[in-house]
Amino acid sequence: xxxxxxxxxxxxxxxxxxxxxxxxxxxxxxxxxxxxxxxxxxxxxxxxxxxxxxxxxxxxxxxxxxxxxxxxxxxxxxxxxxxxxxxxxxxxxxxxxxxxxxxxxxxxxxxxxxxxxxxxxxxxxxxxxxxxxxxxxxxxxxxxxxxxxxxxxxxxxxxxxxxxxxxxxxxxxxxxxxxxxxxxxxxxxxxxxxxxxxxxxxxxxxxxxxxxxxxxxxxxxxxxxxxxxxxxxxxxxxxxxxxxxxxxxxxxxxxxxxxxxxxxxxxxxxxxxxxxxxxxxx
Numbered sequence: 602x603x604x605x606x607x608x609x610x611x612x613x614x615x616x617x618x619x620x621x622x623x624x625x626x627x628x629x630x631x632x633x634x635x636x637x638x639x640x641x642x643x644x645x646x647x648x649x650x651x652x653x654x655x656x657x658x659x660x661x662x663x664x665x666x667x668x669x670x671x672x673x674x675x676x677x678x679x680x681x682x683x684x685x686x687x688x689x690x691x692x693x694x695x696x697x698x699x700x701x702x703x704x705x706x707x708x709x710x711x712x713x714x715x716x717x718x719x720x721x722x723x724x725x726x727x728x729x730x731x732x733x734x735x736x737x738x739x740x741x742x743x744x745x746x747x748x749x750x751x752x753x754x755x756x757x758x759x760x761x762x763x764x765x766x767x768x769x770x771x772x773x774x775x776x777x778x779x780x781x782x783x784x785x786x787x788x789x790x791x792x793x794x795x796x797x798x799x800x801x802x803x804x805x806x807x808x809x810x811x812x813x814x815x816x817x818x819x820x821x822x823x824x825x826x827x828x829x830x831x832x833x834x835x836x837x838x839x840x841x842x843x844x845x846x847x848x849x850x851x852x853x854x855x856x857x858x859x860x861x862x863x864x865x866x867x868x869x870x871x872x873x874x875x876x877x878x879x880x881x882x883x
Contacts, residue, residue, distance in 0.1 A: 755800035
């Protein structure tokens, strides 16, 4: 495995290739190599896995992943301006960096890569949640995900019942994965600096979901419950059976969505999916 390879400073690369960050692409470049190395190290031993990076931009994190021993990195980038900068890194690390130009929202990383695989990325803020929800569809295909989100999104992923940030995203992600905050990154570390603090989060798929449920039904239940989160469950879940549904599961109808555990939402999803005593679904 090659050691660190000398490459031009990132600021020089950005200037030479005219890669100014574009707001429409959610770009905020992380140029601090100490921080990019810290993210790469947080992802664990990369010597025996395929690493998928989303939105590498000029390649700051890409360099760190390769320096830290990633066996093979597949970098998915939609900004054509970044292609030449990434090609320079690929030349410096022969055979270890594959560049895929395209929109990550339309690309299935599993189809591009061999297992075991891990996603490590400083995600574009404007599509970070949408990307994560897509990856959850095949979450068992990944060893883990080390992702940077804006801090507000990270707090939703980590939130527990009773927390202000607890909601639909908390339930779905925690049902399928364990989530850990690794560290925060100040806005000043980026070019240009965003208006928010960022957080690096470690996400590890569970061997089995936290409790039995069908995802489509669980999403219906959480959408109804959190769609009217200030209301008691007997009102917010009325379209799905209301008090009768809650009685079947043993949940007090005066409780609110933010009070329920992931397991309780799964119980509600099972009850919605199963016929009641009359033979009709709730």
